[in-house]
Amino acid sequence: MSEPLLTASGITVRFGGLVANDNIDLEVAPVGITGLIGPNGAGKTTLFNVLTGLNRPTSGSVAYDGQDISRWSPHRRARAGMSRTFQRLELFGGMTVRDNLLAAWEASIPGGVMGRRQSEGRQLVDEVIARLQLGAVAGRQTGELPTGIGRMVELGRALCTRPRLLLLDEPSSGLDAKETAHFKEILVEVTDPEQAVQSEDGRGAPAVLMVEHDVRLVMDVCRMITVLDFGKRIACGAPDEVRNDPAVIAAYLGEPAA
Amino acid sequence: MLQFIVLGLFAGSIYALASLGIVLTYKTTGVFNFAYGGIAMFCAYVFWQLRDGWGLDQWIAIPLLLLVIAPLLGLILELLFRLLSQQSAEVQIVVCLGVLAFFTTIVNLVFVRHPDDSVRNLSTVFSHGSFGLTSNVSVTWNEAGTFILAIVMGLGLYAMQRWTRLGTAMRAVVDNRDLAGLIAVNARTIGRAAWIISTVFAAVAGVLLSVQENLVTYVLPFLVIYSFAPAVFGRLTNLGLAFAGSLTLGLTINILQKYGSSGSLAKFETSLPYLALFVLLVVYGKRLTEVKSSLRATTSRAVADPWRGYVVGAVALILALVLGPQVFADSTVGALAQAMAYGVVAITVVVLTGWTGQISIAQMSFAGVGAFTTAHTVASLGALYFPLGVLFGILIAVPVSLLVGIPSLRLSGLFLALATMAFALVMDSIVFASASISGGLTGLDLTEAKLGPISFDTATSQYYLCAVALGVTGLFALWLRHGPVGRRLQMVRDSPNAAATLGASLTVTKLAVFAACAAIAAVGGALLAVTQQTVIPANFSFDTSLQLLLVVVIGGRTLISGAVIAAGFYVVRLLPVPATVNKYLPLGIALAVIAIAQEPDGIGRVMLNQFQKSAALLYRIGRRPRTPVAGRTSSPQAVRPSV
Ligand SMILES: Nc1ncnc2c1ncn2[C@@H]1O[C@H](COP(=O)(O)OP(=O)(O)O)[C@@H](O)[C@H]1O
Ligand SMILES: [Mg+2]
Numbered sequence: 087m088s089e090p091l092l093t094a095s096g097i098t099v100r101f102g103g104l105v106a107n108d109n110i111d112l113e114v115a116p117v118g119i120t121g122l123i124g125p126n127g128a129g130k131t132t133l134f135n136v137l138t139g140l141n142r143p144t145s146g147s148v149a150y151d152g153q154d155i156s157r158w159s160p161h162r163r164a165r166a167g168m169s170r171t172f173q174r175l176e177l178f179g180g181m182t183v184r185d186n187l188l189a190a191w192e193a194s195i196p197g198g199v200m201g202r203r204q205s206e207g208r209q210l211v212d213e214v215i216a217r218l219q220l221g222a223v224a225g226r227q228t229g230e231l232p233t234g235i236g237r238m239v240e241l242g243r244a245l246c247t248r249p250r251l252l253l254l255d256e257p258s259s260g261l262d263a264k265e266t267a268h269f270k271e272i273l274v275e276v277t278d279p280e281q282a283v284q285s286e287d288g289r290g291a292p293a294v295l296m297v298e299h300d301v302r303l304v305m306d307v308c309r310m311i312t313v314l315d316f317g318k319r320i321a322c323g324a325p326d327e328v329r330n331d332p333a334v335i336a337a338y339l340g341e342p343a344a
Numbered sequence: 345m346l347q348f349i350v351l352g353l354f355a356g357s358i359y360a361l362a363s364l365g366i367v368l369t370y371k372t373t374g375v376f377n378f379a380y381g382g383i384a385m386f387c388a389y390v391f392w393q394l395r396d397g398w399g400l401d402q403w404i405a406i407p408l409l410l411l412v413i414a415p416l417l418g419l420i421l422e423l424l425f426r427l428l429s430q431q432s433a434e435v436q437i438v439v440c441l442g443v444l445a446f447f448t449t450i451v452n453l454v455f456v457r458h459p460d461d462s463v464r465n466l467s468t469v470f471s472h473g474s475f476g477l478t479s480n481v482s483v484t485w486n487e488a489g490t491f492i493l494a495i496v497m498g499l500g501l502y503a504m505q506r507w508t509r510l511g512t513a514m515r516a517v518v519d520n521r522d523l524a525g526l527i528a529v530n531a532r533t534i535g536r537a538a539w540i541i542s543t544v545f546a547a548v549a550g551v552l553l554s555v556q557e558n559l560v561t562y563v564l565p566f567l568v569i570y571s572f573a574p575a576v577f578g579r580l581t582n583l584g585l586a587f588a589g590s591l592t593l594g595l596t597i598n599i600l601q602k603y604g605s606s607g608s609l610a611k612f613e614t615s616l617p618y619l620a621l622f623v624l625l626v627v628y629g630k631r632l633t634e635v636k637s638s639l640r641a642t643t644s645r646a647v648a649d650p651w652r653g654y655v656v657g658a659v660a661l662i663l664a665l666v667l668g669p670q671v672f673a674d675s676t677v678g679a680l681a682q683a684m685a686y687g688v689v690a691i692t693v694v695v696l697t698g699w700t701g702q703i704s705i706a707q708m709s710f711a712g713v714g715a716f717t718t719a720h721t722v723a724s725l726g727a728l729y730f731p732l733g734v735l736f737g738i739l740i741a742v743p744v745s746l747l748v749g750i751p752s753l754r755l756s757g758l759f760l761a762l763a764t765m766a767f768a769l770v771m772d773s774i775v776f777a778s779a780s781i782s783g784g785l786t787g788l789d790l791t792e793a794k795l796g797p798i799s800f801d802t803a804t805s806q807y808y809l810c811a812v813a814l815g816v817t818g819l820f821a822l823w824l825r826h827g828p829v830g831r832r833l834q835m836v837r838d839s840p841n842a843a844a845t846l847g848a849s850l851t852v853t854k855l856a857v858f859a860a861c862a863a864i865a866a867v868g869g870a871l872l873a874v875t876q877q878t879v880i881p882a883n884f885s886f887d888t889s890l891q892l893l894l895v896v897v898i899g900g901r902t903l904i905s906g907a908v909i910a911a912g913f914y915v916v917r918l919l920p921v922p923a924t925v926n927k928y929l930p931l932g933i934a935l936a937v938i939a940i941a942q943e944p945d946g947i948g949r950v951m952l953n954q955f956q957k958s959a960a961l962l963y964r965i966g967r968r969p970r971t972p973v974a975g976r977t978s979s980p981q982a983v984r985p986s987v
Contacts, residue, residue, distance in 0.1 A: 138845050164847035176842035178835045189831040193848040199832045247846055 089152070091116040091251055091293050092137065092168075097146035099132050099317075106132040107143065108317040113310075114251065119277055119294040121308035121325075123301065125337060128314040130297045131173055134255050137295075138170050139163045150251070164194065167250035171240040171257060173297070179229030183220055183239050186228055187211040187246045194247035207246075214242045218272060233260035237269070245276060245292075252277075252292040258300050270303055301338075305329065313337065346481045348598045354487040356594020357494030358552050362571035363578070363586040364501060365545035371581045372514050372538040375425045376758055378440040378765075381565030382447030383421075383543060384550030387414055388559055389455045391551050392464050402469060409551070410544050418543030422536050424938070433757050435941050437703050438897050442937030445894055448565060449930040464559040469551065490552050497545065498587050505583070510537055569769065570617035572762065576624045579631070593617060615773035622766040625759055626751040650826040657822060657904065661815035668811065669804045678803035679918035682875040684810035687911030688817050688868035690896050691904065692861035695821060697893065698901035698944060699830070700857050701837040703757055705889050706748070706764035709771040710862040711869030712884025713741045716781060718870040719788040719879045730793035730800075730874070737866040745862030746855065753854040760858075768886040776881035787880035790873045806875045813871055814911075817864060818904045833857065891930075894937045900946025909947070 090113040099107040106129045114120045122130055135141035137148060139160035147156040155163055178186050191207040192198030198207070215224050218238050223231060228239055237257055244252055257273075258266045279291045298304045304311060305325045313321040313328060315337040321328050328334055362380060370376050377383075390413055394405035421443070428436050455464075470489035474482045505511035514534050546568075553567055574593055578586030593616075600613045669677050689711045696702045714737030721733030752763035776782045793800045800806050824830055835843040836853050844850055873879045882888075892910065899909030916929065940950050 140841055140845065159849070160841075160844035161847050161849045164845050168845075170845050172842065176839040178838040178842065180834055180838055181831065185831055189828075189835045190846045192828045192831060193835065193843065193846040195847075199828050199848075199853075201828045204828075243842075243846065 088116055090114055091151060092295070093149045094133070094137060095147055095149075097133060097136055097148070098144045099129070099136060099141060100144045105317050107136065107146075109146070110314065110317075110319050112312055112319070112322075114293055114295045115310065116293050117279070117291070118309045119273070119296055119307050121304040121311035122295060122297045122314065123299075123304055123311060124314035124320075127316075129317040130314055131255055133314070134170060134253055134297065137253060138168060161193075164247060165196075167248075167292075168253065169194075169244040169247045169249035169251070169292075170253035171237070171244055171255055173255040173259065175233065175236045175240060177228040177231075177236055177239060177243075180227065182225050182227055183231070183242075184211060184215065184224045186239055186243050187214055190243040190246040210246060210248070214245050217276070218242045218245075219268075234262070234265045237261060238272075241269075241272070249292045252294045254294060254296040254298075256297050256299055258298060258303060266300060266303065270307065274307060345599075345602065346478065348602045349595060350477065350481065350483050350487060352595035352598035353491055353591060354556075354594070355598060356591035357491045358549050359571040359574055359593055360494050360587045360590035361497060361545045361549040361552070362568050363574040363590050364498060364583055365542035365549070366571065366575045367578055367580055367583055367586045368501070368538050368545075369542045370575075373422075373425060373429070373535045375436055375440065376580070376762075377542065378437065378761075379421075379443035379447060380542075380546055380571075381568030382444040382451075383417065384546040384553070384568050385559075385564040386447045386451055386550070387417075387543075387547035388466070388550035388554040388564065389451050389464070391547075392466050392554070392559055393455065396464070396466065406469065409547055414544045414547040415540045418540035419536065421543065422539035425539075426532065426535060428942070431942055432701070434697065434701050434703060437758060437761050438697075438893070438941040439938055441705070441890060442894060442897075442934050442941060444565070445890065445930065446934035446938065449934055453927070453931060464554075466551075466554045466559055468555045486555060490556075493548070493552075497548065498583070501541065501583060510534065514538065566769070569765075572766075573617045573621040573624060576621055576628070576762070579628065593620065612774070615770050618766045618769040618773065622748075622763060622770065625755075625763050625766070629751060629754065650822060653822050653904070654819060657815065657819050660908075661811065661819075664811045664815070665808065668807055674803050676919065677807045678875065679915050681803060681806040681810045682872060682918060683911040683915040684807075684814040685868055685871035685875050686892075686914045687814045687907050688810075688871060689865045690892060690899075690907035690910040691814075691817050691821055692865045692868070693893055693896040693910075694901055694904060694907050695833075695857060696861050697896065698903070698906070699825065699833045699837065700854060701757060702753070702854060702858065703761040703893070704764040704858070704861070705761060705886065705893060706768040706771070707861070707865045708869075708884045708889040708892055709768045709886070710741045710745065710865035711872060712771065712776060712881070713737055713744065714866030714869030715873035715879045715884060716776075716788065717866075718793075718873050719790040722790055722793060723788065727792040727794040727799070730870075731795060734867055734870045737870050738863045741862040741866035742859050745859045749855050749858040753858060754851050764889075765886065768889050772881070772885050776884060782879070782881045785881070787878050789878055791877055793874045800874050810871050810875060813867070814908075818907070822904055891933070894933050897941055898933065898936050898947050900944070900948055902944045903946065903948070905948070906946050 092112075092114040094110065094112040097107050097110045097112075098105065108129075110129070110133060112122070112133070122133070124130055132141065136143045136146075139155075139158055139162075143156075147154055149155065150163070150166065150168065155166070158166075178189060181189065188207060188211050191210055195203060195207075197203075215221055218241065220235070220238060220242060223235055228236060231239070237260065241254070241257065244254075254273075258269055261269060273294070273296075277291050277294055296304070296308070308325060311321075311323065311325055311328045312319060313331070313334050315333075320333045320337060321331045323331075362384065366377050366380050387409060391405060391409050394400045394408060395402055400408070424439070424443070425436065428439055468484075468486040468489075470485045472485065474484040475488075476482045503511075505515055510533065514537070549568065549571075550564065553564060557563075570593065571590060574586050574589030577589030578584070597613050597616055600616065668680060672680065689707055692707050692710075693704070696704050696707075714734065717737040717740055718730065718733035721729055721736055725732065748763055748767045749760070752760045782788065791801070795809075798805065800809050825833075832843075832848060832853055835846075835848060836850055840850050843853075869884065872883070876883065895910040895913040896906055898906075898913075900906030913929075913933070917926065936947070940947060943949050
């Protein structure tokens, strides 16, 4: 297997007395979907915030594409190709769906705010809208949309930055079974090198790190899974290994994996 | 020397009371009480009325004030800010500033019937006379009493926080809101207690400050603003540090007075607290904790169709150009010209507050930079160099804005509000107060300004100049809003986290906007100078910046038309309207801000909603027999103004 795209080593985050992340190591492969699971409050979102630069860890370092990015600001990481969605939706509620996506594109390239490469951006946005089947709501304000569509918009918004690494925080929470199936289909599609949203500079399918509550979905689509519990990494491996790990089963008390 | 230390400790202990009150409400409820000085002043006037005005015995008046009136006031404020607790920090700050304006105007209306009334003599609440500390240093009982009272109240607050259940809950609420729930003291109780204690402290500080000097309407709130610096010194959460900082501040000011009270340093003492506030914000930077960071932003709605805005704007501009000077008398035309120059500055408030969610209380200070720079340039180089003067104004305003913005824009909106406030007050007390810069109280003359062959020496020519400036600025801002720039501002405002993780630099965005707005404000200021012909510091003071923010909030802080409405308020003051209008207008403005600050589109939207509600009601009444009432009716919001 090739070099990991992202490597977090020894991440520790303290909030006062609470240790939300305790010396966590994590690797994300440059292709395919990597899973990050764990019970509520395990520290998954906190780790995401550290990876994307929204939180500074108490200790530990993050390397991306061979560089130490621990001290990089969130927007610099984004410009380097990291993009994320949020567990609690962070849509630009005052803008339409289309403008949300366009704003993301503009934020992701130098000079975007000055209107550079507008036509290219609009083309990409149209393609993403079509791909995610958001056409019907493209002109609606995101503040008025239901969660299910909101999650799709966040995914689309992240895709419009043409990421190399996509971090998804509980993308299926709040979705019903049908929406989840639809989401899974799209996720597999956009991460498939054959079908990915292509851009002119040839960035292909992004690698994905996904936090997910729906264990079945994770077991289905992920190649590697890391399991957190109470801020600690308790397991890491292929779905089959993780599924049968006693520590994991214990952590999910009565909620046997798959 | 010892005498100055005594005076310093006396002044410091009053600041201590005020800063404790400010810290208390901030750390328990997340509201930074900008209105504190107004409340203190109001209470001081009430005390005067009770004791000196109505002749009540002091030992009746004091309990009445501290046990009845101040707590009641605290309860009202608690209610007001509890209603706003789900609103964005931006709304809370604006309302707080509205409350400040309310108290300063109500004092004027109720207690100051004559100009002479604004200074009331108020004798000490302690016994008169003094005792000797050493052979040549004496301490008045007033000073000693104040110092001891401050220590006792400070210790009392400390003891309460330390040893009572309510106090423990108050401390817990800062660390963790969920934990506070576990101690089973209701958050509402905590908030009430904090507001009551804080208001009582304000009353004590107000009375004590007043008895030392006199009751002076406009000075008292500023003296209380002195205590903002120690409050920030305590990082807005630490009572002990705030107390210590206050005493240090009092000492420093008074010791400076001993050594530096002559010459150029004279102004320095009075502006030291503002400078200190500013420096502290810079030094602390990211270490300043925000009590509430998860407040949601006020969503302003995007406007899908900009064309209506352009059309309305262009038509308004053309009508104004064609009709204005023909329809109105010369004096009115002059007033309108001034108002439109003011409107240019108002647009910067719309862009900053409405579109970016940043509150600046210094836009008129930036305008002042433009005005005085232009006046100086024209005075020394001649009328033809007017455009160069405007350029100089911009060239000064932009770096200054970066100086103000760089430290505070990396923090949340509250800290920009504080930094701009400190900046405006420093400008008032040092820069604009310096006769060589501003010409002192009488100001500088700018009788002629030229743009190439065109001379702006008549009201009509000034009118054309300002109308074009306002129209162009407004249309340009509107155009920006509907393009990539507008999207960038909105994303930073709606969700800073998402914006950053998509690649937008929050600091660069906010800083660029802040600097651009400072530049445009400087241009507006230069235009004001041209129309006013005499540039007076009072027209560019902190007070005027505050008023500007308030009228833009009423007009609608997300709309260019909001800036135009703000300019309308400005005209009213210049025109020969009935005296009662001018008398009650400030009060109306303050109340309107408190009432409608939650509506980013301002008064127009509020009226439209009311109208639609009544129309819907009438419609339903008319058709009642046939229409079944739907379980959930969506509010009618089809029509959105786009200008
Ligand atoms: N900003 C914060 N301050 C204090 N505690 C926090 C903060 N963010 C998260 N936590 C705590 O850290 C722990 C981990 O939270 P989180 O990372 O959101 O878990 P997960 O996403 O796995 O459900 C939780 O106990 C949570 O309460
Ligand atoms: Mg989470």
